[in-house]
Amino acid sequence: MTFYPDALVPIDAATDxxxxxxxAHFAAPGTWLSAEERLATxxxxxxxxxxxxxxxxxxxxxxxxDSLRLxxxxxxxxxxxxxxxxxRALDAGMTAGEYVETISLVSRVVNLDVFARGIGARALxxxxxxxxxxxxxxxxxxxxxxxxxxxxxxxxARQVYGSAGPxxxxxxxxxxxxxxxxxxxxxxxxQYLPLDKFMDFSYSHQPGLSRVQVEIVAARIxxxxxxxx
Amino acid sequence: xxxxxxxxxxxxELNLRAIVxxxxxxxxxxxxxLLAFAxxxxxxxxxxxxxIQQRVLDTLGAEALRSAAAVGANFSRNDRIANGIGIPLERxxxxxxxxxxxxxxxxxxxxARNSLG
Numbered sequence: 001m002t003f004y005p006d007a008l009v010p011i012d013a014a015t016d017x018x019x020x021x022x023x024a025h026f027a028a029p030g031t032w033l034s035a036e037e038r039l040a041t042x043x044x045x046x047x048x049x050x051x052x053x054x055x056x057x058x059x060x061x062x063x064x065x066d067s068l069r070l071x072x073x074x075x076x077x078x079x080x081x082x083x084x085x086x087x088r089a090l091d092a093g094m095t096a097g098e099y100v101e102t103i104s105l106v107s108r109v110v111n112l113d114v115f116a117r118g119i120g121a122r123a124l125x126x127x128x129x130x131x132x133x134x135x136x137x138x139x140x141x142x143x144x145x146x147x148x149x150x151x152x153x154x155x156x157a158r159q160v161y162g163s164a165g166p167x168x169x170x171x172x173x174x175x176x177x178x179x180x181x182x183x184x185x186x187x188x189x190x191q192y193l194p195l196d197k198f199m200d201f202s203y204s205h206q207p208g209l210s211r212v213q214v215e216i217v218a219a220r221i222x223x224x225x226x227x228x229x
Numbered sequence: 230x231x232x233x234x235x236x237x238x239x240x241x242e243l244n245l246r247a248i249v250x251x252x253x254x255x256x257x258x259x260x261x262x263l264l265a266f267a268x269x270x271x272x273x274x275x276x277x278x279x280x281i282q283q284r285v286l287d288t289l290g291a292e293a294l295r296s297a298a299a300v301g302a303n304f305s306r307n308d309r310i311a312n313g314i315g316i317p318l319e320r321x322x323x324x325x326x327x328x329x330x331x332x333x334x335x336x337x338x339x340x341a342r343n344s345l346g
Contacts, residue, residue, distance in 0.1 A: 008282060009291040015299060074313050081312040082339055103313035111306035118270045118298025120282055146343070147315035170307055173314040184310065191303035201235040206300060208292030209263075212239050215232035216260050217300045219248045220267035226338040227308035228345075229318050 008120035012207075018190045019112060019124065022183070026105070027127035031137050031177045032097040035129030036062060038105055041071055042126055045106040046113060048072035050123075066092035067102065074106040079226030086147045096148055097138070097177055104180035111187060141176050144169075151175035161185065168195070170229065192218070230326045249333045262288060263297060270301045311340065318344040 003019055004011045026042055029035045040063045047059070048071065061068055070089050073081060089099050116123045140156055141149035150172040151160045158164045160178040161171060162185070171188075174180040188195070192214070193205035204211040222229075236243045247255035247264060254261055266285055269278040285294045310316075318326075323344055330336055336345060 007295075008286065009295045011295060015295075074309050078309045078312045080339065081309075082342070083315055086313075086315065100314070103310060107306040107309035107313070110309060111302045113302075114270055114305045115298050115302035117278065118266075118282075118301055119295060120279070145317045169316040169319060170311060173310050173316045184306070187306065188303060191299040198231075201231065201238045206296035208290050208294075209296045209300070210239065211235040212232070212241055212243075213259060213263055213293075214296070214300050215235050216243075216248075216255065216263045217267050217297050218304045219232045219245075220264050221271065221301050221304040222308050223249050223333070224268070224271055225305070225308035225312065226340055227304075227311050228335055228338045228341040228343065229308075229311035229316055 003124060004116065004119060004121040006121045011119065014190045015115075018186060019115070021186070022108060022112060023124060023127050025179075025183060026109070028130050029132040029134050030101050030105075031135050031179050032095060032101050033105075033134060035132065038101075039126055039129045041067075041102055041105045042109045044068050044071045045075040045109050046123065049075040049110055049113060051076070064092070067094065070094075070099075071102060071106050074103055075110055079224075083147055100148060100174055100177045101180055104174050104177065104184065108180075108183060108187070111191070115191075135179070137178055139175065139178055144172065146173060148176055151178075168198075171195075230322060230329060233329060245329065246332060249335075259289060266297050267301055270298065271305060315340075315343045 002011050003016050026038060027035060030038050040061050044061055044063065057068065066089065070085060073085060086099065113123050139151050139160055141151050144150045144152060151157050153164060153166045155164055160175050160181055161167050171181060171185055174184055193203065197203045197205065202211055204214055206214050233245060242256060243260065244253055244256045247253050251264065255264060262284055266281050269281045282294060285297060335341060
């Protein structure tokens, strides 16, 4: 049975499976955050995004105010994010790994919620957090031009990206937390296209839409988010 | 840039200014519909979204609606990661896309600082 029984349209097995994995991954202990902290992050992000960033806070949270402010901004007004937000988060005591994991979780739950809205379905319910310790996986990373170090191409990259070859910066962005990188790549492979098809500009991985039509949606969303990348 | 490249390969002449200016047509009816869908899916007007969803279903079909939702969601995620981590655009794209950036006035984005300094 599909994860989206109330959708306006049938949902393919690949997307259904991907989103099942996303929910299970959300509920597990993370790399730097506990499962409870991850759930609180997801709830705050969903709440902020669903209200369009009106600045109100729906419920109490186990997370500190500085973390909640960051989560709400990433979820609801990503066009306003700047290096100052990153600096403020670290000044408030967040580690680089926690920052990356937070950005990723917020972005991933927005992905699920926008998809659900797009197909006319209710947002998926989060699963109960699973007990356990964060993995603290910490790959060798270097400064490559982003606010945070990332894992470059090379032998050490295979564990992060599944390939030692060059990766676009959108996949290297989260590589300080490899597990979040792997989830981002898995999502892109299903909901956009596999990386090895990127430069084939006549290829579409999305049934019912040509590549041009796919890129029109992508470009407009990025314009709405003021995303230069 | 990928949109321009894919349009060129398919032989479509698009007015890319429509990506940032919704008062102009992109020059393709299904393209305008997908632009409206993108606006609605990340907006908060449920009635407007329902109307656009029906138009996509009627015009492009069920698979197209699912795919448009998937792509819109995917880039909603990627944009937040890009803006939240401060990643720069790959150098070759900065150079190659200068004319398009000027057309769309993309350098005004706060996130442009991450690539242009």
